[in-house]
Amino acid sequence: MSNSMWGGRFSEGPAAIMEEINASIGFDQKLYRQDIAGSKAHAAMLARQGIIAADDAEKIAAGLDAILREIEAGEFKFSRALEDIHLNIESRLKELIGDAAGRLHTARSRNDQVATDFKLWVRDTIDAVDSALRNLQSALADKAFEHAGQVMPGFTHLQSAQPVTFGHHMLAYVEMIGRDRGRFQDARKRLNENPLGAAALAGTSFPIDRFQTSAALGFDRPTANSLDSVSDRDFVIEALAAASLCAIHLSRFAEEIVIWSSAQFRFIKLSDKFTTGSSIMPQKRNPDAAELVRAKTGRIIGAQTALQIVMKGLPLAYQKDMQEDKEQAFDAFESLELAIAATTGMVLDMQPEAVTLKKAAGSGFATATDLADWLVRELNMPFRDAHHVTGRIVAIASERNVDLTKVTLDEMQAVHPAITDAVYSVLSVDKSVRSRTSYGGTSPKNVRSQAKRWQRALAREAAKA
Numbered sequence: 001m002s003n004s005m006w007g008g009r010f011s012e013g014p015a016a017i018m019e020e021i022n023a024s025i026g027f028d029q030k031l032y033r034q035d036i037a038g039s040k041a042h043a044a045m046l047a048r049q050g051i052i053a054a055d056d057a058e059k060i061a062a063g064l065d066a067i068l069r070e071i072e073a074g075e076f077k078f079s080r081a082l083e084d085i086h087l088n089i090e091s092r093l094k095e096l097i098g099d100a101a102g103r104l105h106t107a108r109s110r111n112d113q114v115a116t117d118f119k120l121w122v123r124d125t126i127d128a129v130d131s132a133l134r135n136l137q138s139a140l141a142d143k144a145f146e147h148a149g150q151v152m153p154g155f156t157h158l159q160s161a162q163p164v165t166f167g168h169h170m171l172a173y174v175e176m177i178g179r180d181r182g183r184f185q186d187a188r189k190r191l192n193e194n195p196l197g198a199a200a201l202a203g204t205s206f207p208i209d210r211f212q213t214s215a216a217l218g219f220d221r222p223t224a225n226s227l228d229s230v231s232d233r234d235f236v237i238e239a240l241a242a243a244s245l246c247a248i249h250l251s252r253f254a255e256e257i258v259i260w261s262s263a264q265f266r267f268i269k270l271s272d273k274f275t276t277g278s279s280i281m282p283q284k285r286n287p288d289a290a291e292l293v294r295a296k297t298g299r300i301i302g303a304q305t306a307l308q309i310v311m312k313g314l315p316l317a318y319q320k321d322m323q324e325d326k327e328q329a330f331d332a333f334e335s336l337e338l339a340i341a342a343t344t345g346m347v348l349d350m351q352p353e354a355v356t357l358k359k360a361a362g363s364g365f366a367t368a369t370d371l372a373d374w375l376v377r378e379l380n381m382p383f384r385d386a387h388h389v390t391g392r393i394v395a396i397a398s399e400r401n402v403d404l405t406k407v408t409l410d411e412m413q414a415v416h417p418a419i420t421d422a423v424y425s426v427l428s429v430d431k432s433v434r435s436r437t438s439y440g441g442t443s444p445k446n447v448r449s450q451a452k453r454w455q456r457a458l459a460r461e462a463a464k465a
């Protein structure tokens with residue numbers, strides 16, 4: 001009977017609690033494809049090495065194929081009593097092919113098996129994330145090209161700083177996502193060593209060939225230390241670290257979308273596809289998708305932190321604690337993939353509001369730096385003095401509550417007599433952005449060529465994929 005003090009929900013007593021805390025089949029069934037691929041590679045290698053008979057290996061392979069079909073058809077019965085995906089599959093294999101099934105587990109353990117399965121899963125996931133990120137970059141680069149000349153305010157401290165272009169802003173995220181992809185690729189490279197054959201922790205006395213299974217599973221090489229092979233979870237933590245940073249980037253963009261789509265800014269329009277109405281306030285159009293992209297970041301960073309804490313005090317080699325790696329990673333990557341898809345959707349959907357953006361670009365004396373630069377260039381003034389002179393002109397504009405173009409030449413000359421009316425040529429926002437031609441600067445010409453460069457590179461990649 002269950003313990004009356006603490007066993008309320010466990011009608012079958014302590015053993016039921018053991019099964020509940022111990023079993024991972026509720027979540028690790030997600031690894032079925034990787035588990036079957038790993039087992040097929042292992043069985044084929046065992047046969048080639050003369051460790052098991054060729055006809056046993058054939059039966060095993062056929063049985064595993066049948067199991068794959070059962071699982072994909074939703075006909076497989078997962079059992080919690082059988083703990084995890086590895087034992088569930090092996091037990092079904094025994095039902096299907098009889099005693100030959102028992103030979104599959106020669107020269108391996110669930111410890112190297114789970115490390116292999118999970119590495120394969122993380123690798124597949126990195127590949128899926130990478131191609132989703134490539135699509136997001138394409139959407140951003142296209143938007144950038146289309147709006148390369150659209151001026152908007154550039155901010156520092158969320159205060160109007162200098163005019164930039166909408167395209168330039170989009171390309172900033174293309175760069176960030178580019179680094180994210182680089183981090184995922186880097187993690188993938190380090191991950192791609194095969195733990196299979198490390199067995200429980202010490203290797204095996206059977207004459208296995210780990211290079212064969214490595215090749216069959218697309219690994220670059222076998223791992224070189226059996227203890228490390230079964231106790232390494234760096235690969236998932238590193239992938240989660242890349243995911244966290246990527247999520248942070250998506251979250252920053254999401255925050256901008258929230259700000260931009262507000263009634264106070266109206267920088268962009270999002271369609272009903274990515275907004276919802278309020279049940280009580282009819283005027284509202286809430287940017288829920290962006291808000292949720294912003295929020296998913298918490299789960300993703302949380303998963304990374306959780307797993308780091310799980311790992312931090314573990315002695316070598318495998319400890320059951322490591323079973324906790326999977327749910328965190330599954331959830332984090334599911335969240336990331338959803339966030340990437342939603343962000344891509346919003347980029348395709350968003351329409352910059354040209355008139356509002358241009359008006360806002362000129363507010364807050366955004367071309368003050370252009371004025372100071374003009375004083376430096378035309379009057380050969382040291383920049384610090386030019387900054388001071390400009391400050392006094394800005395004060396006049398501010399006092400009269402007009403923008404810089406409306407300060408009269410007389411007023412300017414009262415601050416500095418050498419100023420001529422040529423100065424007005426640099427005070428418009430369009431002129432301002434056009435003048436920012438330094439490499440990486442916001443001039444529409446630069447933006448167009450950077451956007452083109454990305455479009456070409458991404459198209460080349462997409463064609464190869």
Ligand code: ARG
Pocket residue numbers: 024028084110111114318320322323
């Ligand atoms: N379900 C386990 C995990 O995810 C598989 C490895 C179990 N190994 C063991 N020796 N009990 O970590």
